[in-house]
Amino acid sequence: MDRALAFDEVDKVKTRGKGWIHSPEFDLSFFILSPALGFALALVGVQFAPLLPLVALGGSYFIGVPHYLASFAFFFGDENRRYANRYWYLFYAVPVLILATVTALYAAGSTAIVHAAMFVWNLYHVATQSSGILSLYRQLSGGGQVERKWAHRTILFANAAMACWFLERFPPLWNPLVAVHGGFPDLLRFGCLGAALIFAVGYVHAIARRGFPLSTAEAACLVSSLLLFTPYLWVEDSNFATLTMLIGHFIQYLAIVWLLNRRKYRPASGSRGQRGLGRISESRILVALFILAAGLVFVILDRGSQILQISLAFFVFFNALAFTHFYLDGLIWAFRNPFIRKTVGPFLTLEAQRLR
Numbered sequence: 001m002d003r004a005l006a007f008d009e010v011d012k013v014k015t016r017g018k019g020w021i022h023s024p025e026f027d028l029s030f031f032i033l034s035p036a037l038g039f040a041l042a043l044v045g046v047q048f049a050p051l052l053p054l055v056a057l058g059g060s061y062f063i064g065v066p067h068y069l070a071s072f073a074f075f076f077g078d079e080n081r082r083y084a085n086r087y088w089y090l091f092y093a094v095p096v097l098i099l100a101t102v103t104a105l106y107a108a109g110s111t112a113i114v115h116a117a118m119f120v121w122n123l124y125h126v127a128t129q130s131s132g133i134l135s136l137y138r139q140l141s142g143g144g145q146v147e148r149k150w151a152h153r154t155i156l157f158a159n160a161a162m163a164c165w166f167l168e169r170f171p172p173l174w175n176p177l178v179a180v181h182g183g184f185p186d187l188l189r190f191g192c193l194g195a196a197l198i199f200a201v202g203y204v205h206a207i208a209r210r211g212f213p214l215s216t217a218e219a220a221c222l223v224s225s226l227l228l229f230t231p232y233l234w235v236e237d238s239n240f241a242t243l244t245m246l247i248g249h250f251i252q253y254l255a256i257v258w259l260l261n262r263r264k265y266r267p268a269s270g271s272r273g274q275r276g277l278g279r280i281s282e283s284r285i286l287v288a289l290f291i292l293a294a295g296l297v298f299v300i301l302d303r304g305s306q307i308l309q310i311s312l313a314f315f316v317f318f319n320a321l322a323f324t325h326f327y328l329d330g331l332i333w334a335f336r337n338p339f340i341r342k343t344v345g346p347f348l349t350l351e352a353q354r355l356r
Contacts, residue, residue: 019141019215021133021348022259030255031133032220035228035248042231042244052240059243059250061302062295067250068325069294070257074332076273077265083339094327099320106316114319115172122242123163125326126249127156130225132333133252134218139349141215143207150203155225157196162229164189169238224248256348258287263347 084091131152235241268278305314
């Protein structure tokens with residue numbers, strides 16, 4: 001029996017409802033309600049200011065870092081590695097160029113450019129992941145592909161409006177905009193809000209043409225995606241608002257990577273790297289140990305760089321890692337690519353779960 005069909009039957013048993021990627025419990029915990037943890041951390045940081053550094057460290061290193069590193073699981077799959085080797089200039093040369101660019105900007109004292117680019121790319125990256133997960137729910141519930149662009153742009157511009165509403169809290173982007181023209185920030189925030197409303201109208205119209213309502217899972221994912229950026233509206237520290245917004249995104253990403261690898265590489269076979277990936281994905285304990293170890297390594301790197309007075313090198317590495325994650329994700333989750341559709345799609349939108 002084909003492996004995809006075999007796992008189709010396994011997950012058919014596990015999924016006790018229509019339109020869920022894995023199961024109601026799993027999806028609600030890791031895809032839909034995960035932003036609530038970020039909101040809870042935001043409340044702790046706001047109400048108990050002395051705890052803010054500890055919350056920021058925990059969120060950044062023990063949730064954020066494992067999420068960044070999870071992108072590299074792609075290279076442990078045998079067919080993925082062969083594909084990456086064929087297009088080495090995309091998968092290997094560009095990340096080196098990213099590291100060189102970030103290093104050059106830090107050396108030139110242009111850290112504001114790095115931070116501004118991170119802010120903007122984060123916005124697009126997170127909104128794209130949210131709309132991507134929503135697309136999975138749409139396919140599982142039988143929605144039309146035409147809705148995708150409306151949903152993505154609605155989420156993107158709604159998130160952008162919230163991120164930019166108090167942009168004065170983020171000087172690396174606010175200062176250059178105001179330097180060009182004092183009215184640019186207002187144009188940006190109201191322009192994003194207007195665009196979100198326009199695309200939302202188009203999205204509602206596209207949904208109405210379905211002939212049946214959104215599934216519970218799809219509706220819940222949509223609401224979660226629209227609320228994800230709300231910390232920007234009530235957390236005054238922009239960097240902390242970004243982190244608490246990202247917590248939900250981090251958890252979603254770790255869950256989707258774990259689920260993909262668990263379905264695709266079980267039972268473990270192939271090269272040593274692929275077998276290792278399969279074994280890790282089979283064990284929640286090994287996944288937890290990976291997350292803990294990744295966080296501890298980066299805490300040590302952070303503290304060690306401070307002791308050795310080479311913190312700048314650590315920041316260059318950390319930011320380059322984040323940009324590389326953004327870039328690689330644009331390649332390894334690009335469903336418009338036939339290779340990605342063939343090697344990823346069947347394990348996330350299983351045919352048995354599409355039955356309505």
